[in-house]
Amino acid sequence: MTQDLPLIGRVTRCSLRGFVGALRLPEPDMPAFGALCSAEAQQGASQVIGLIYDIAIQDDEFARQIASAEGVSAEQIADHQANRQIPIEFSALAVGYRQGATFHYSLPAQPPLSLAPIYALPATDVVGFTRQLSFLPLILSAGGLPSDELLAAALQGAARARPEAERRAFLVEAGRACSRLLTDDLGRLDNLLQALRPQVSRP
Amino acid sequence: MLAGKLPQLEAALAGLETLDPQSLAARIAKAGDRWPGARPTAEPANSAFDPPPLPPSYHLLAADGSQIHPDRHAGALFYLINIGSLHLVAGSGAAPQTHTRPALFHEPADLYDEFGGLIPNELIDGRRDAAELGELARLAQATAGEPSLALLDNGLILWLVLQVRDQPKRAVDEILRRYLGHLRELRDLGAAVAGVIDRPRHANVASLAHLGELPLESVDDASLKASPYLGLTDRALFDRQLAHGQRSAVFIHGSPVNRDFDKAGHQVHFYYLKTAGDTVLRVEIPVWVANNPRLLGLTQAAILADSAATDGFPYALARAHELAVIGQAERTQLESMLADALLRHGLPARPSTKAAAKRWLTGRRRHRV
Numbered sequence: 001m002t003q004d005l006p007l008i009g010r011v012t013r014c015s016l017r018g019f020v021g022a023l024r025l026p027e028p029d030m031p032a033f034g035a036l037c038s039a040e041a042q043q044g045a046s047q048v049i050g051l052i053y054d055i056a057i058q059d060d061e062f063a064r065q066i067a068s069a070e071g072v073s074a075e076q077i078a079d080h081q082a083n084r085q086i087p088i089e090f091s092a093l094a095v096g097y098r099q100g101a102t103f104h105y106s107l108p109a110q111p112p113l114s115l116a117p118i119y120a121l122p123a124t125d126v127v128g129f130t131r132q133l134s135f136l137p138l139i140l141s142a143g144g145l146p147s148d149e150l151l152a153a154a155l156q157g158a159a160r161a162r163p164e165a166e167r168r169a170f171l172v173e174a175g176r177a178c179s180r181l182l183t184d185d186l187g188r189l190d191n192l193l194q195a196l197r198p199q200v201s202r203p
Numbered sequence: 204m205l206a207g208k209l210p211q212l213e214a215a216l217a218g219l220e221t222l223d224p225q226s227l228a229a230r231i232a233k234a235g236d237r238w239p240g241a242r243p244t245a246e247p248a249n250s251a252f253d254p255p256p257l258p259p260s261y262h263l264l265a266a267d268g269s270q271i272h273p274d275r276h277a278g279a280l281f282y283l284i285n286i287g288s289l290h291l292v293a294g295s296g297a298a299p300q301t302h303t304r305p306a307l308f309h310e311p312a313d314l315y316d317e318f319g320g321l322i323p324n325e326l327i328d329g330r331r332d333a334a335e336l337g338e339l340a341r342l343a344q345a346t347a348g349e350p351s352l353a354l355l356d357n358g359l360i361l362w363l364v365l366q367v368r369d370q371p372k373r374a375v376d377e378i379l380r381r382y383l384g385h386l387r388e389l390r391d392l393g394a395a396v397a398g399v400i401d402r403p404r405h406a407n408v409a410s411l412a413h414l415g416e417l418p419l420e421s422v423d424d425a426s427l428k429a430s431p432y433l434g435l436t437d438r439a440l441f442d443r444q445l446a447h448g449q450r451s452a453v454f455i456h457g458s459p460v461n462r463d464f465d466k467a468g469h470q471v472h473f474y475y476l477k478t479a480g481d482t483v484l485r486v487e488i489p490v491w492v493a494n495n496p497r498l499l500g501l502t503q504a505a506i507l508a509d510s511a512a513t514d515g516f517p518y519a520l521a522r523a524h525e526l527a528v529i530g531q532a533e534r535t536q537l538e539s540m541l542a543d544a545l546l547r548h549g550l551p552a553r554p555s556t557k558a559a560a561k562r563w564l565t566g567r568r569r570h571r572v
Contacts, residue, residue: 065512066512066518069513071512073509073512075296075299076512076518078297079289081298083299
């Protein structure tokens with residue numbers, strides 16, 4: 001099943017709370033902030049569902065030299081972007097896992113292993129996973145992350161995976177769920193709802 | 204102190220132009236084959252040439268190689284040559300094509316010479332040099348009929364031939380034959396070829412300038428060795444002579460090995476070129492590039508343009524080097540793959556006792572007495 005999915009990278013390091021993957025440019029499917037992905041764990045028996053919260057491109061001495069130089073040609077820039085083995089590293093927060101056809105909204109029992117393939121979650125699975133909003137606490141409680149922006153991006157992505165007619169209802173429901181979780185932090189809730197609003201107001 | 208002699212050296216270089224060419228030729232002949240000085244061409248020795256305009260589109264091919272020499276103490280006996288190359292179409296805006304071609308040699312015929320001795324490292328380096336040029340000839344197949352420049356990260360002379368006294372002659376001849384064959388292929392395909400030397404330490408033009416100051420009758424080993432310019436390099440000289448983008452006159456390489464190249468129609472010439480960051484490169488070219496104004500101009504203008512962003516050294520060569528280089532991690536991985544393969548065939552691959560002992564000892568704390 002997984003062979004048909006778009007591969008976006010391979011795990012380079014991981015823990016129960018998340019994993020870091022790397023890929024080489026130019027992969028056709030660049031991961032995006034707030035996108036859901038999955039990485040195989042437990043020898044394929046489960047897939048950890050990750051939410052991408054950071055994307056970083058490493059540099060090196062040569063790239064710095066070219067970046068600061070005059071007279072860089074279009075071919076040299078294309079060479080750097082397409083050929084040089086500078087990995088793009090992306091970090092994902094574990095927000096649940098899947099065993100068989102069932103999604104679970106807690107941390108997985110085991111993390112994926114090094115070099116486990118990471119796939120973008122297809123739209124049907126995004127809808128399936130976000131049918132329940134039990135993963136919201138894992139995002140809101142994650143420390144050291146831009147968790148509000150991440151949550152807004154994840155919910156907007158989940159809305160886009162749905163038919164247009166269902167998007168508004170999904171976002172309103174998600175807004176209500178956030179309100180219940182953030183009753184003691186109204187400032188934060190207000191920011192989050194603001195971030196969801198453009199999607200809500202769209203006809 | 205030495206730098207103070209540069210104006211005198213410049214004057215000596217200019218003085219070459221006042222000499223009758225016949226008289227200079229007589230001094231060069233008297234200096235003998237072993238004299239390492241540059242030989243002049245029709246271009247005045249102290250001239251400087253601006254770069255010609257570049258064609259709107261041209262091919263830039265670059266190759267570089269690296270190697271793992273055989274290690275008698277390792278688990279498996281082999282050597283590896285890895286060639287990295289890049290084919291960039293300047294003016295296209297497209298990413299260049301890159302290639303990495305490793306070749307592993309482990310058969311007895313590869314590893315031992317005709318007398319049963321382990322192949323010397325110099326021969327492996329010579330095979331690498333020939334493989335670099337072979338890769339350029341391979342890439343040039345696709346560019347025939349279009350302006351193309353093939354670059355090597357080294358001089359064009361095959362230094363292995365100079366060491367021939369210490370090497371099995373048949374193997375050296377075979378490498379030289381292959382090397383000259385690749386030069387012929389490149390010439391027949393219409394590509395320009397240039398070997399680029401960064402931070403050259405040569406003083407061949409300085410030697411020529413000194414020779415020009417000696418009266419014919421006093422040209423001998425002692426006077427040639429007593430040059431007042433000893434320690435000064437051509438690079439220092441042309442740093443003063445050239446403005447950014449300019450090249451020096453073309454000279455003929457004075458190496459005795461150049462006779463073999465001359466016989467095959469590839470006599471090596473060279474010039475100095477000032478690129479970005481006041482870098483002075485030595486560019487070595489075969490005679491058929493030196494005598495073809497279009498190819499000669501392409502070497503100057505394309506090397507200059509390709510070096511703009513990389514502090515004066517060609518970008519394409521820096522990338523070819525990056526593609527060719529074999530890191531310690533890759534070397535270790537290769538050795539363990541080879542040991543695995545040997546084990547699968549029932550051949551235990553163990554490092555020598557000496558290598559193993561070294562490994563044990565490096566981890567050990569020294570006991571103080």
